[in-house]
Amino acid sequence: MPPRRWIAHLDMDAFYASVELLRYPELLGQPVVIGGGRRHQPVPLGDGTHRFATLAGYTGRGVITTATYAARDLGVHSGMGLMKSALRAPQAVLLPVDFEQYRLYSRRFKAAVAELAPVIEDRGIDEIYIDLSDQPGAQDCVAHDPCGGVRALALDIKNNVKRATGLSCSIGITPNKLLSKIASELDKPDGLTLLTMDDLAERVWPLPVRKVNGIGPKAGARLAALGIETVGELALQTREALVLSFGKSYGGWLFEASHGLDERPVVTFSEPVSMSRETTFERDLHARRDKAELGAVFTELAQQVAADLQKKGYVGRTIGIKLRFEDFKTVTRDMTVETATADPATVRLAAGLCLKRVDLSRRIRLLGVRVGALQRAPPAGLVGLRPLPSAPPLHLTPEVSS
DNA sequence: TCTGGGGTCCTAGGACCC
DNA sequence: TCTGGGGTCCTAGGACCC
Numbered sequence: 001m002p003p004r005r006w007i008a009h010l011d012m013d014a015f016y017a018s019v020e021l022l023r024y025p026e027l028l029g030q031p032v033v034i035g036g037g038r039r040h041q042p043v044p045l046g047d048g049t050h051r052f053a054t055l056a057g058y059t060g061r062g063v064i065t066t067a068t069y070a071a072r073d074l075g076v077h078s079g080m081g082l083m084k085s086a087l088r089a090p091q092a093v094l095l096p097v098d099f100e101q102y103r104l105y106s107r108r109f110k111a112a113v114a115e116l117a118p119v120i121e122d123r124g125i126d127e128i129y130i131d132l133s134d135q136p137g138a139q140d141c142v143a144h145d146p147c148g149g150v151r152a153l154a155l156d157i158k159n160n161v162k163r164a165t166g167l168s169c170s171i172g173i174t175p176n177k178l179l180s181k182i183a184s185e186l187d188k189p190d191g192l193t194l195l196t197m198d199d200l201a202e203r204v205w206p207l208p209v210r211k212v213n214g215i216g217p218k219a220g221a222r223l224a225a226l227g228i229e230t231v232g233e234l235a236l237q238t239r240e241a242l243v244l245s246f247g248k249s250y251g252g253w254l255f256e257a258s259h260g261l262d263e264r265p266v267v268t269f270s271e272p273v274s275m276s277r278e279t280t281f282e283r284d285l286h287a288r289r290d291k292a293e294l295g296a297v298f299t300e301l302a303q304q305v306a307a308d309l310q311k312k313g314y315v316g317r318t319i320g321i322k323l324r325f326e327d328f329k330t331v332t333r334d335m336t337v338e339t340a341t342a343d344p345a346t347v348r349l350a351a352g353l354c355l356k357r358v359d360l361s362r363r364i365r366l367l368g369v370r371v372g373a374l375q376r377a378p379p380a381g382l383v384g385l386r387p388l389p390s391a392p393p394l395h396l397t398p399e400v401s402s
Numbered sequence: 403t404c405t406g407g408g409g410t411c412c413t414a415g416g417a418c419c420c
Numbered sequence: 421t422c423t424g425g426g427g428t429c430c431t432a433g434g435a436c437c438c
Contacts, residue, residue, distance in 0.1 A: 035406085063406055078438095081404055097406095124409085124438040216436045249412080270410095278407060318430085328405070332432060368407085 006138050006150045007266060008117075008130040009172045009180035010157070012109060013189035015126035016066035018167050019105050020095050024050060031071035031092040035082055036062035040094050056090035058082045061280055065097055069189065102126075105165055112164035116157050121266045129177055130157070131266040147173075147194055154192055178262035179204065181213045200260045205232030212257050219250075234258035271374070272314065276322075277304040278368025284326045287360035294367070298355070301369040302348035309342035309371060315378075316340055316371035319350035323358060324366035332370075333357050340375050347371060 012018070016034045021027055024042065026049050033055065040053035062082045074089035085092070106125045114120060119131040132138045132150055142148025154171045161169050170191035172183025182204060183193040195203055209231055210220045226245065228234050234242075235258035243251035256262065279301065285294050309315060319341075320334025333354035341347065351369050 059403095061406080063404095065406075079405080081406095083403055084405090087403080127438075214436070218435060247413095273410065274408095276408065280406060320431090330433085334431065336430065366406090 004133070005175050006132040006173055007175065007177050007180045008132055008154060008157070009177065009184040010113065010128050010130060010161075011170050011172075011184045011188070012126040012161075013168045013170060014066055014068055015105075015167075016097065016102055017068045017071075019102055020098075021068070022166055023101075024052075024095075026050070027052070027093055029070060030068070031074055031076075031089055032068045032095060033064045033071050033076060033082075033085060033089075033092050034066045034095050034097055035064045036060060036094060036096060038096055040096055042095065052093045052095070054090060055082065055086040055092045055094050058086045058094065061282065067092075105167065108165050109161050109167065109169070112160045113157055116160055117153070119266055119268060121268060129180065129266050132173070147196070151192070151194055154194070158190075158192065176260070176262040177264050177266070178213065178257055179260050182207065182211055185211070197260060201232070204260060205230060205235060207231050209234055214253070214257065219246075219254075222246075231258055271376075272312070273374060274316070274318075274370055274372035275305055275308050275312075275314070275374070276368055276370035277301045277308070278322060278366055280324075280366045281364070284363035284365050286363050294364070297367060298351065298369070299348055301367065302351055303344045305369050305371050306342050306344035306347050309374075310377075313377045314374045315342045315376075316374045318370075318372040319347055319354070320370045320372065321351050321354045321358075322366070322368035322370060323364055325362040326365055327362065328365070329362075330366075331358060334370070334372070336373065340373070342371075342377060 017032055020032065020034060036058070037060065039060075042050035042052050044050055060082065064076060064078050064080050064082060064085055066078055067076050071089060071092050074092065076085040076089050076092065082094070102125055110120065110122075110128060113128065113130060117130050117132055117135050119134070121129040121131075123129060132153055135153055138150045138153055140149030142152060145151070150173055154173055158169060158171060161167065168190040170184045170188045170193075172180040172186065172191075172193045172195070174180045174183050174195045175197065179195055179200075183195050184191065186193045186203065208220075208229060209215050209223050212231060215223070222245070223229075223234065228237070234254060237255070237258070239252060239255040242254045245251060246254060279297060281297075287294065317340045318334050318336050320332055322330065322332050324330045335350055335354055337346070337350055347369065
């Protein structure tokens with residue numbers, strides 16, 4: 001009997017870096033990292049090639065968002081500070097991030113998948129889940145392979161993504177989202193990994209617990225302290241023991257996950273809960289000494305969130321701020337207003353009231369403004385002249401349709 | 403040479419109401 | 421005077437993910 005469900009997880013390979021390589025093919029095969037601000041734009045040399053900045057001597061606060069596989073071989077990876085990366089891979093080419101371009105390719109690859117399999121859950125700019133269970137041919141047996149049908153479908157999807165974008169992706173196919181997320185990583189880049197429950201012990205149990213989506217640095221460390229390093233070792237624990245250590249909810253989930261169990265559906269549309277804008281300063285600012293600069297940034301953040309809300313057609317009732325201090329301690333404050341709003345002045349005013357509730361003796365590294373408890377904006381006629389975007393089509397979240 | 407920006411979800415305590 | 425539950429909303433922090 002074939003499994004009840006076939007869920008695919010599709011992950012674009014080194015997405016940002018790969019999009020940049022389409023623009024700068026002369027960098028193919030070289031160590032390249034994406035990150036930092038606007039200061040290191042490539043300079044055209046007139047012959048179709050460019051002069052690029054390298055990591056050597058980089059100063060500033062950025063981190064790597066994506067590194068090519070050649071750069072990863074030098075020991076740098078996403079999330080690593082650029083100054084630290086510069087010490088490890090000074091010769092690596094450094095390119096600035098261009099989210100516009102990545103969003104364009106994101107829409108293209110998702111559309112290419114949707115042509116063949118429309119039941120898609122968005123998981124951000126470079127990955128999706130796809131429910132293939134009810135796709136024609138997915139349950140077919142091909143050349144005595146009971147998984148042949150779904151394997152062929154996945155290959156079609158990979159080819160269509162490549163045709164539409166020039167980019168490669170990796171796909172994991174299993175009976176659920178948890179295992180597919182793990183499987184898509186097993187044969188990166190350009191992978192296609194199909195697992196059934198029969199493969200659990202051989203392919204999943206040897207992996208470190210941190211490979212499981214939902215086990216982060218904290219839970220990983222707590223498990224390590226209990227002598228649990230691999231998914232298989234986690235699966236040796238009783239549910240009761242895990243509930244005792246991690247609580248009913250998370251402990252119970254750890255038990256299920258270790259046995260490859262996950263019934264979550266592929267969710268094709270969800271409403272946003274909050275929108276926010278934040279910025280990390282080049283140097284830490286002091287509330288009193290840098291009052292003018294801080295105030296200007298604060299107002300700009302409020303205006304940006306308000307504009308984001310209006311563009312997407314939402315209003316929100318909870319307005320809040322986020323501060324990160326020089327010692328990296330983070331605090332938030334929020335308040336709920338009477339009427340949901342997307343008005344920049346209202347957001348700025350409420351955010352200002354929140355700021356008054358924070359002790360500002362330490363220097364500030366990051367400032368953010370957030371609007372939550374979102375609702376769809378009321379029809380334009382009731383509030384003013386602003387035209388409102390219509391609701392996104394089914395199967396596409398605001399991210400995709402933007 | 404520390405650690406970006408944009409999200410979601412969960413927990414937990416207190417207020418307030420029935 | 422002392423004693424209940426249950427439910428919802430609000431706020432703050434934290435884990436985790438891309």
